[in-house]
Amino acid sequence: xxxxxxxxxxxxxxxxxxxxxxxxxxxxxxxxxxxxxxxxxxxxxxxxxxxxxxxxxxxxxxxxxxxxxxxxxxxxxxxxxxxxxxxxxxxxxxxxxxxxxxxxxxxxxxxxxxxxxxxxxxxxxxxxxxxxxxxxxxxxxxxxxxxxxxxxxxxxxxxxxxxxxxxxxxxxxxxxxxxxxxxxxxxxxxxxxxxxxxxxxxxxxxxxxxxxxxxxxxxxxxxxxxxxxxxxxxxxxxxxxxx
Ligand code: 6PG
Numbered sequence: 001x002x003x004x005x006x007x008x009x010x011x012x013x014x015x016x017x018x019x020x021x022x023x024x025x026x027x028x029x030x031x032x033x034x035x036x037x038x039x040x041x042x043x044x045x046x047x048x049x050x051x052x053x054x055x056x057x058x059x060x061x062x063x064x065x066x067x068x069x070x071x072x073x074x075x076x077x078x079x080x081x082x083x084x085x086x087x088x089x090x091x092x093x094x095x096x097x098x099x100x101x102x103x104x105x106x107x108x109x110x111x112x113x114x115x116x117x118x119x120x121x122x123x124x125x126x127x128x129x130x131x132x133x134x135x136x137x138x139x140x141x142x143x144x145x146x147x148x149x150x151x152x153x154x155x156x157x158x159x160x161x162x163x164x165x166x167x168x169x170x171x172x173x174x175x176x177x178x179x180x181x182x183x184x185x186x187x188x189x190x191x192x193x194x195x196x197x198x199x200x201x202x203x204x205x206x207x208x209x210x211x212x213x214x215x216x217x218x219x220x221x222x223x224x225x226x227x228x229x230x231x232x233x234x235x236x237x238x239x240x241x242x243x
Pocket of ligand 1 (some may be wrong): 046149
């Protein structure tokens with residue numbers, strides 16, 4: 001795993017740095033008359049990024065018609081539920097209607113999980129290029145929980161890293177909430193993978209992952225890298241305290 005670590009003063013400047021990279025990547029694809037296929041995660045850190053993207057300078061500079069939006073994972077709830085990752089993305093960005101509705105590919109948390117993973121896997125097959133038998137995203141944007149989980153791949157279910165399916169059903173280890181999640185092989189097949197991680201509560205685990213300590217093997221986030229085994233971390237000073 002080739003780690004590139006970018007450290008910023010605080011969570012806002014970290015989100016702004018990721019927004020700038022998304023802008024650059026989307027413009028690059030727009031210039032090639034191609035779509036920019038991006039999968040986003042839930043959580044408070046990605047939320048801050050969506051709020052930055054919703055405002056200037058990105059509101060009027062990003063080629064929004066180029067972006068096709070997918071999800072990394074979703075809680076098995078209605079899209080209007082406060083737990084919904086789609087709902088959070090709608091409230092922080094999608095309510096601005098910059099992205100054409102036909103370019104928004106929502107994981108349907110309200111459906112039967114076993115059915116939705118097949119449905120979403122089919123959507124990925126139809127909408128995205130394929131490499132090594134798995135769909136290829138231009139960018140997958142990940143958060144990391146303070147237990148080292150990423151997407152909805154939790155430490156008690158590392159098998160989701162090796163699943164031959166592109167999308168699987170996961171279960172939150174504490175709440176037992178069902179989730180829909182991209183699998184490790186789908187995530188690691190992306191052209192680019194960005195982690196957006198802030199806060200001192202992530203510092204110890206993040207340090208273990210970046211230093212590749214034996215303990216890091218417990219954490220799903222330590223198994224993540226793009227198809228070339230590269231990953232970029234966008235973190236704030238608080239999260240970098242133990243590196
Ligand atoms: C989810 C997310 C999850 C999240 C991390 C970070 O559905 O909960 O996809 O992987 O990105 O838990 O969340 P915070 O940014 O809120 O710490």
